[in-house]
Amino acid sequence: MLDGAEGIRRVGVVGSGMMGSGIAEVCARAGYKVSVYDLTPESAEAGLERIQRSLLRAERAGKVTTEARMSALGRINVHTDLWRLEGSDLVIEAATENEQLKLEIFRKLDEVVTSTDAILASNTSSIPIMNIAMATSRPEHVIGVHFFNPATILDLVEIVPSLLTAPKVIDRASIFVTAALSKTVIRAPDRAGFIVNFLIVPYLLAAIRMYESGFAAAEDVDRGMVLGCGHPMGPLRLADLIGLDTVSAIAHAMYLEHKEPLYSSPPLLQRMVSAGLVGRKVGRGFYAYPEP
Structure with missing residues (x-):
């Protein structure tokens, strides 16, 4: 983890499905404390089990040590209370690809995440970031950070700013992805489907x-x-x-x-x-x- 280089120490993830659990694992393996939110105890537990299985496969493949696997798991907490994401410096939404659902999530995140410097990011693969940003009172802090499935393996992340995303937010998100997560960034236009x-x-x-x-x-x-x-x-x-x-x-x-x-x-x-x-x-x- 880069110690504050991008101003991000705690990461929140909304959704513990295939993409959400993968993103959470990538961040935890990079040294970040990660809080994962999902709607029900059953889905949250399934998400945690998915991460555990993935890390075990990585260990068996020689990609992580036993110590690194256990350390990463220790940095992940899974919750059914969205307010547990309150202290996050970066929240990545990875819910179902449904625009109304994502808009509602961002309305709630706007209330929950209190830091004025926090980045609210969406992993959407198609929904315009401008639409998502306008569901909040701080569209300049909203950006698309689009990982590809499986997030633990594929190197690419699309960074998708809206017309109102602040340049500082673009830079911080890009540094986080490249320097902290060791992935490759391409800048994509805020157009359905991106690149x-x-x-x-x-x-x-x-x-x-x-x-x-x-x-x-x-x-x-x-x-x-x-x-x-x-x-x-x-x-x-x-x-x-x-x-x-x-x-x-x-x-x-x-x-x-x-x-x-x-x-x-x-x-x-x-x-x-x-x-x-x-x-x-x-x-x-x-x-x-x-x-x-």
Whole structure:
């Protein structure tokens, strides 16, 4: 941990799902005290167990020592009381990709996080940061800090300032991500989808349409892109990894903003989300996964 170099000593995380637990683990491994909030005791406990399993896998892979694993766990506290985030210098929201939910979270964080220098960040992958910032009384302190799944492995973070984000906040968030978390930052525009998802989501939707139409089998679509284009993972497996609900939410946000047909969700994607078949995290999407 950089001792106060970016003015951040305590980190809060809202949400303990796949992204929230990953972000919390990354921050704890970097030496920060992390308070994680989730809505129910069951989801909070599941989030803590997810972090414990992830750290154990990292130890078995030789990426952390036993001492480092236990030390990181000791820096993480999971709560169902949002007010436990009150003393945070940085809060990263990692809730479900639902705009109304995120706006409500930021309204509450505006009351809870009392430090006038605190940064309120969203891990949203598609929702305009300007919309989120205006739910607070301090839009200049709100910024997008978009990690990629799995946050413990992927190096990239998109820093997304709104029109009102203060330059100092941009600098502090960037220093925190690069110097403290040892990740790579790219500056993304406050536009639905930002940089990476703006490019990747139309590709995923095209693959889903190809499969939906019967043009090609799922395995052939994926094998073609892996062996023919050198991609590490095919588009349908990647969609399963991201979560089909997240892919659909990003596509919806991009379509609302740009009104381009290529951003609209294919009917099959909508039906799979409605059925709860949202990919690897639940054990079934375009493929079956024995261990969700």
